[in-house]
Amino acid sequence: MLGAKAEYLLPTDCARRLVAEVQGALDYCAERQRQLEQSLRVSRRLLQGWEPARTPAPEPETKEEAPTPACTPSAQDLKELEFLTQALEKAVRVRKGMSKAGQRDRTSSLISAANAATSGATATAHSQAPSQAGSHASGAKSTKGAQKATVPAKNSPECRLLSRGNRTHVRTGAQATGSGPGLRDQQMVPSAVSQTTELFTLKEKGTLLQLPVAFRKAASQNSRLWAQLSSIQASDSTDATRAAKTQFLHKLQTATGWVGHRPSAAEVETHAQSLRKACTLLRLCMQKELSTAPTDWMQEYRCLLVLEELQTMVGQCLHRIQGLQAAVTEEMPPLCLVEKPTQASAPCGGEMDSSWSPEFLLYSSTKELQTLATLKLRVAMLEQQIHLEKVLMAGLLPLISSQEPGGPRWLALCRAAYSLLCEGGERFLTVLRDDPAD
């Protein structure tokens, strides 16, 4: 059990760099996770039972409500709880501007919800009502008259979807059948008041939903405007405007007395990234070329050409890097370093052909969507992993070769480095002493 000291302390600058890199990656992941979780919460809520106005936070009332330790809440507690719940519900109701509606039986109320939605829609935007909504309406025709009377008058159509009638109604339904499910712990359910069981789920009634007219209008206007924006950009109003902008930029630049171009930090970053990608792609291309055995001399010639062309390209990349480095450290006077106009020197956004309108991404099954999303994430993760691998290589390999081999510190370094660099940190190796005793 007596282990030798297995520590290896990194030199400060190396440590700072490595830890900062990994920490940065960790923070980024955590942020993405947080965002995902937020949107998950929304989606999950949608798939749960749709019941109106239920405050999701359980917390605030815990204190007052906490029953005595004697396990079961006393009658007093129950009463208070009931009042509290009633008060809360009332508050919510008032806030929502919902009026109390009469009692109906459950099924008819659900139909009426749909029906109300449809009839509301037809009233305001008759022409847009989709056909299947109509069929639902006709399906419910027999009771239509009775329902009409109970559908509360609404001033804004978008509030209509969950009518008060439904809500009241289901509550009574639950009251009636409250003692039914044997699984419910009666002690936990002090009164039927708070037994607002779900009205319906998206699964059951989702297809009856209707987007409010005002929203539909705004949304279509929105997409029209974005489309216009795209088209105007494509043509970039006039050449005159473009020229004016270019001229302005030029004047601005010359007024400062700078002739050349100094790369900005953002540019350097951009270049570094593209060069990194270039390096990877070039290497892959080389490997592909080297791994295929040419069958005839034409192919061999083609292969040769590729390799030589790759050499040229690598040379260009290196040249670019040197240029950048020089420009940044100012060993060289400002120069026009990139042959190709890049973003910063592009005079204006005129030549972009991109569109601001969303494109549809069509998927056919959950599985496919999952595969797509996972792959996307995987690719991003692999890129990150490769980046970290390179950072670690640059940090650790020189350390190992610069130290006297043997000794516990060196071994500790080697073991950890092996695990990190060769096994993605997932496995480790054991170093055994080759004892003659064994």
Place this chain on the structure above:
Amino acid sequence: MSIVTVQLGQCGNQIGFEVFDALFRDSHSSQGLCSKRENETYQASCKERFFREEENGVPVARAVLVDMEPKVINQTLSKAAQSGRWKYGQHACFCQRQGSGNNWAYGYAVHGPKHEESIMNLIQKEVEKCDSLSGFFIVMSMAGGTGSGLGAFITQKLQDQYSSSLKMNQIIWPYGTGEVIVQNYNSILTLSHLYRSSDALLIHENDAVHKICAKQMNIKQISFRDLNQVLAHQLGSVFQPTYCEDGSLHYRRNPLGDLMEHLVPHPEFKMLGIRNIPQMSENSLAYSTFTWAGLLKHLRQMLISSAKMEEGIDWQVQPPPSGLPPLGKVSVHKDLHFNTSIANLVILRGKDVQSADVEGFKDPALYTSWLEPVHAFSMWKTQRAFDKYEKSAALVSNSQLLVKPLDMIVGKAWNMFASKAYIHQYTKFGMEEEDFLDSFTLLEQVVASYGSLGP
């Protein structure tokens, strides 16, 4: 997020049942000491994680039962059905006629490949019933043949097939005085294989649980059911819902992920132990009151003195003075019993939980020199009381706690291996001595790595 439990072998199935029963009973208990609404959220959170609902409304455990002989599975199914509260899935069982005969190689190399497809299909069906899968909880013993051998095999297949899902193996560590003669072989084979394919090994020692039954629970004649219930209580105290973070009202969605991220990121340190407090018979409970300060003080001392339960804590053990570099051998004697942690997770449940002060666990002296408390310590909590305790605390610890038992097992297995005893029982199913050597090598490293944590 849901967890799919895989119960393997006699031990795994018996424990799995008690765990589900404990989870269900607690989440439907009236003793949560919280508002009805909160209780419902708690219940829903527990349910999402461990149960699904069938058409008739009876919750069904998200579990797959695997054994190589039918007796235990039949027994487990009928116990669940008799409870009337929850049940196992109708087609969630896989069993054969003949057990693995305490032979790891038989479970791993014969039963495993032979039944891989059927078992993995069952698991996949269960996975498909989850909206979202957080990971797998694999319950098994490491002494026998089916739990250990087949368990190691299945864990590996899960790793292959669900590489991004988490895998936690709940492992029962056999009695030190022996319950299966080849337990040490089976154990080293199991542990070394799981070290490669699992993310975390949550370990319960039969000896420790036995002592808790005797000393804390005051049970005179202790049955396996008693042991398993203590164990289920401990697991429940970890996996029942807790809030996401300080001040949040949302329940944590992926406790398995949170736990692993906090406790087992390093590939050489995957062994976790659970301690919890209070744990006592119902009779004594009626006469006891607890304060958070008291509970946490005891729990901390349990941690640093490697005590497995509240009774008989050695209060002499103290962390080495922090900040000072260890001076030669001066403090060796004192530190001998000090248990150095890599990382700890404290879980608090019950009344006034916001007033609990866990500073004592943030002392850098408790942890290995290379990990600061900010990385090494985390806490979960909820106001909802757990089981029948008004206040309770659990500790999941990645520390040297288990290195001694591991060292013992490796040593004993090595002694047996040196005499070549029982090797023929393994080689007849295609294992080689080389496989044993690989296992020894890996575990010797684990022992050494844990050993080198200390001050």
Place this chain on the structure above:
Amino acid sequence: MTQSVVVQVGQCGNQIGCCFWDLALREHAAVNQKGIYDNAISSFFRNVDTRVVGDGVSISKGRISSLKARAVLIDMEEGVVNEILQGPLRDVFDSKQLITDISGSGNNWAVGHKVFGSLYREQILEKLRKSAEHCDCLQCFFIIHSMGGGTGSGLGTFLLKVLEDEFPEVYRFVTAVYPSSEDDVITSPYNSMLAMRELNEHADCVLPIDNQSLFDIISKIDLVVNSGKLGTTVKPKSLVTSNEGAVKKRHKKPFDAMNNIVANLLLSLTSSARFEGSLNMDLNEISMNLVPFPQLHYLVSSLTPLYTLADVNIPPRRLDQMFSDAFSKDHQLIQADPRHSLYLACALIVRGNVQISDLRRNIERLKPALQFVSWNQEGWKTSLCSVPPVGHSHSLLALANNTCVKPTFMELRERFMRLYKKKAHLHHYLHVDGMEESAFADAVSSLSALIQEYEELDATKGMPVQDVPRLSVAL
């Protein structure tokens, strides 16, 4: 659930078998009150629809119709088997399970092994195959025979090889009854010696039983039963020797009683595989745990308690006593003292109302007094079966792989050598076709090698336990 087939060979084997089937029926009848054919019963019995003529169709579920023993009865004379067929157990067997001859083996291993072996090989195999076909998962053959006679030792051990070739996956557990030193069969040392070699090579586990020990146990029980001491009234039907079932005492005591002990041994051995319990032990776990090296597969067994007292008010001490007795010299089924020899491994098969804490307590209590081999200091295998034997609240079967079997083997070798040196009766063997003298020498060296292995282990006894140097991790 697995099944086992009992192969009873020779007079001794069939008498024990007879007791076994009787007890097995009683045990299942006591547990299975509803008369439903369940997994537990299926391990030793088939359920046959007798209305169908011919072979009888096995019924896998539902009510018990007619139980047939999963057994093959072999004897080279007709007496015992005929008695069984005329006795109350006759319905449990049918003629298709029997193989008999009229000539007998004349207490000659060679006749049983070589002559009858080749003569009946196909026929026996046919019956064995048939019985195997009736099982959906055949796990074990229990072979019961004596070592001293001709048919049991000769044909019985011949079968071992046949089974090994034909059913390599199925375990072969042999219950072998060793002759006592005053055995009246003069050639018994030859027979036993020749049989030993076969056991060495072809059995997975051997449970050696020794007539003398059985006899001593019976005497001990008689003493208690007849002493009539206060508070020691023995609960009726709780004697390990008693047999109030179907078999009427043709053979007066002590044989019947002795056979019952062996039958009880087999029932306990298989109890955890048949019935529920909180810690199961399947049959394949026995050899896995108790046989560290292929040849060292002789397990010394002891059964406790031998009886249950009628007074129910003193159980706790009695429970611990049960464990203590299991390790005492006078409860072993061979003449041996495990407490003063070296344990390689030990199994405790506990039945009835006993919990894990009782088991652990007793292991910890007894452990200091026992010597275990250095590499197996915690060599315990345990099981808890919830169903006790009929008439008891709990019971224990201890199986020990212990060097204490060595004296039995040495004594056997001595007795053999005494005869063999004089070449006495050797010609009876040598004139049998296929029998060569080298067989005797081979048998001796086989047994000697076994004794040598035990000796070497014994030599380590009392030496301080030292850990073997382990792999040394650099970091």
Place this chain on the structure above:
Amino acid sequence: MPGAAGCTGRRRRRVEGAAKALPEAIAALSRSLPAGPSPEIFRRAKFDRPEAAPVLWQLLFRVLLPLEANTTLTDLAPETQARVVKSALSSQGYPRSALIQFSEGSSQGSRELLLALSWLLARGPLLEQLLSQTRVQLGDQLPQYEALARPDPPAPHVETESPVDLRLVEWLMGKLRFRWRRLISSQQEQCTLLSKIHLYTHGCHSQQSLGHLSVAETDMLRDPESSQQLLRTLESENRRLEAVLEWRRGELVFWQWMDTVLEACSLESPAVTSQPTVLPVISDRGLGELELVKQELHALQEELQEAAAPRRAAWETQVGGLGQGPEWSTTRKALREAVKQELGALQRSWEPCSSPDQPQRPHRLVRSEGESPRPKGLQAAEMIRTLSSQEACLKKVLHQLQSQCQQELARLAGSLPGLIWILAPGH
């Protein structure tokens, strides 16, 4: 005379139109900017009036701030805001130093600020970018993970004064692996839920081609209150969009006007030609990054050299005089062309896209199950194919790096006597 009257009327209108055009353009610009200042500010800034400065500092701050930081940084003190603006501008390569020289919090230089803003506007589609950053998301999207691959410059707060054990790095890397896995499982869940919502709301969308509702739309229906809010934000976005369109139509006059501003500026401050005092800050990290790539490229170049040179030689000797004919020369030309084209495509795939600031064209997820009139759009299957090959490619790269390390380590460690290195076997 009606004709004359008509003529003068038209001219006057044109003059009036020109006079009105500038304020209208500025007003449109103002409305398109987030929390846009009143148009008057622009006029005042032209005359370098101090009261315009604070407003413009703030405006620039909002414009330049990275979106993610929005929540935490908006409450910063004006001085800090100004500092952020300066560093952001300089890192983007803003050429004028005058602005940088103003002390923070002073009310100097509103004209310089106006120039900076105009510079930003002239460079690219700034307004569109700003709008798209805050765009109301009506459809469902797959999350973007660009930045995952390119970790932003590490948080400055990482202070590692105490020595770092390499095991800590292993620990953190392990943590990262768990976070990756967690992201995957959360995303799987998100996909399941999205797909359910899409399925359950099938046929609800007023836009026929969509067929179903998105999460935002469904959520709006569930909660009337949020529906109101959504409507309001959508409407306000529409107003801004209209303003941008208006600005686009009339911006020419603004740029003409800016010329006069610039003239006024350079007249007044001729001294600015001197070297800027604040150089563009390029982090060590950026340089280190470049150095890393450089090394890799050098290594690659060597490898290529080693591979290509002998092959060229071998080919020359093998072909010898064979490759002379006219037929061959056309073939050779064709081959050259093909290779050039192929590699040109390769090169284009890494060149920085014309505008890295522009987020990828947004995608709206649409579930369509084999219905005959499938809406137009990208097919997931198509994208999956692309991504898979990309994934395979990256895996290969990673493995190659790993085996490179393995060789290097084996070389370094292999020579030590008395030690055996054993890696736990994989399966």
